[in-house]
Amino acid sequence: MLVSLKEMLQEAEKNNFAIASINTPNQISLRAVIQAAEDTGMPVTINHAQTEQSVVPIDIAVPLMLDYAKKSTAAISVHVDHGYDFEHCMKAVRLGCTSIMYDCSRFPLEKNIEEVKRFVEIVKPLGIGVEAELGAMPNNMPSDVHGQETSDLSDLSVYYTDPDEAALFCERTGVDVLTTSFGTVHGMYAGEPNLDIERIRKIKSQAGQVHLGMHGGSGTPFDQIQQAIDAGIKKINYFTAIDTAPAPYLLKTIQESKNPVNFCNLANQAMEIIYQKTVEILTVFKNAGR
Numbered sequence: 462m463l464v465s466l467k468e469m470l471q472e473a474e475k476n477n478f479a480i481a482s483i484n485t486p487n488q489i490s491l492r493a494v495i496q497a498a499e500d501t502g503m504p505v506t507i508n509h510a511q512t513e514q515s516v517v518p519i520d521i522a523v524p525l526m527l528d529y530a531k532k533s534t535a536a537i538s539v540h541v542d543h544g545y546d547f548e549h550c551m552k553a554v555r556l557g558c559t560s561i562m563y564d565c566s567r568f569p570l571e572k573n574i575e576e577v578k579r580f581v582e583i584v585k586p587l588g589i590g591v592e593a594e595l596g597a598m599p600n601n602m603p604s605d606v607h608g609q610e611t612s613d614l615s616d617l618s619v620y621y622t623d624p625d626e627a628a629l630f631c632e633r634t635g636v637d638v639l640t641t642s643f644g645t646v647h648g649m650y651a652g653e654p655n656l657d658i659e660r661i662r663k664i665k666s667q668a669g670q671v672h673l674g675m676h677g678g679s680g681t682p683f684d685q686i687q688q689a690i691d692a693g694i695k696k697i698n699y700f701t702a703i704d705t706a707p708a709p710y711l712l713k714t715i716q717e718s719k720n721p722v723n724f725c726n727l728a729n730q731a732m733e734i735i736y737q738k739t740v741e742i743l744t745v746f747k748n749a750g751r
């Protein structure tokens with residue numbers, strides 16, 4: 462069933478778990494992620510990122526995502542991940558996305574606030590949730606598929622979110638979800654992950670009713686993920702570890718096959734691996750039984 466991210470987050474706050482926010486830029490991952498949500502009973506946000514336009518344009522992806530969400534027995538919301546342009550985000554509104562990340566974190570604080578505030582004023586009356594980012598997410602993607610430049614990862618603290626600025630940002634924009642930076646990396650970590658959990662607690666205590674998001678979930682040790690949930694993070698973006706999981710297995714299948722390899726068989730194998738990886742991460746995000 463199609464459920465708003467906001468409803469899911471209220472449930473997550475009440476029961477101290479995190480909503481997985483997973484990019485599904487093809488039908489293999491879309492089906493696998495939804496199946497994992499159904500089998501674990503966990504709500505999931507399926508994403509289309511603006512950088513995935515070259516893989517599948519939003520006007521093709523979102524109608525399909527909405528159709529799968531509506532037919533699923535799991536609670537699924539359909540979300541735009543890192544929408545950088547106002548026009549792109551407005552297109553997502555017209556297509557029926559239940560929430561949108563309008564990412565203006567590349568701008569100075571005041572312009573980030575102004576842009577996000579304007580967007581919130583337009584889409585909130587339509588019942589659409591808005592996520593924004595403050596601080597910056599460093600990038601270290603495994604390939605240039607997403608067209609993102611690799612960041613300098615020598616000192617992640619230069620990207621961190623300031624708790625005072627977070628409080629100001631939330632008060633002035635009225636945003637529903639604030640993504641903050643406290644040591645995670647989009648893609649792969651360069652060194653040992655070491656999240657600034659105390660920073661999450663400070664942001665949570667200063668930023669009012671906003672829900673806190675964490676990006677760059679892949680590669681983060683599970684105990685640190687659960688500490689982040691306990692400290693206030695309730696939406697976690699997780700993609701690279703899922704998207705890269707099938708490749709080694711597919712390579713082995715191709716190398717060991719004595720016959721030409723059927724693409725449909727590879728697709729089915731990839732779907733099973735993505736499913737298993739998603740079940741694993743949803744179980745961590747459930748944050749239960751510790």
Ligand code: 13P
Binds near residue numbers: 542543646677679
């Ligand atoms: P990872 O690919 O590092 O898990 O991050 C995903 C993400 O934050 C998408 O916005």
